[in-house]
Amino acid sequence: MAYLYGIWGCFIAFAVSALGRLIVVRRIRTELAAQASTSPGETISDETFMELLKHHKSRFPASSTRALSNALIVVQMVAAGTGAVLIIVAQFQPHSMSHLIAGR
Numbered sequence: 828m829a830y831l832y833g834i835w836g837c838f839i840a841f842a843v844s845a846l847g848r849l850i851v852v853r854r855i856r857t858e859l860a861a862q863a864s865t866s867p868g869e870t871i872s873d874e875t876f877m878e879l880l881k882h883h884k885s886r887f888p889a890s891s892t893r894a895l896s897n898a899l900i901v902v903q904m905v906a907a908g909t910g911a912v913l914i915i916v917a918q919f920q921p922h923s924m925s926h927l928i929a930g931r
Contacts, residue, residue, distance in 0.1 A: 830917035837910030844902040851896045852876065855883050862886055 859882065883893060 833913045837906045840906040844899045
C-alpha cells in the first residue's frame with residue numbers, strides 16, 4: 828500500500844509541476860511580447876518550448892523565470908523517474924497483481 832501512495836505522490840508532483848510550467852511559458856511569452864513592444868492583442872509566434880527558451884535566453888541572459896522553468900523540469904524528471912522505479916519495485920512484492928494472477 829505504501830508503494831501506491833508513493834506512486835500517487837509522484838503523479839501529483841508531476842502534474843503540479845506540469846501546470847506550473849504552463850504558467851511559466853505564459854510568463855515567458857508575456858516577457859518576450861513586452862520586450863518586443865507588441866500590442867496587447869498580438870502574441871509571440873508559435874514556437875516549440877525549447878525554441879522559446881533559447882529565444883528568451885538570448886534576450887534575457889539572467890532570468891528568474893527561466894530558472895523556475897529549469898527547476899520545474901527537474902522536478903518533473905525526478906517525479907517521473909521515481910514513479911517508474913516505484914512501479915517496477917511494486918511488481919516484485921508478494922501481493923502484487925501479477926503474482927496473484929500468475930499464482931492461479
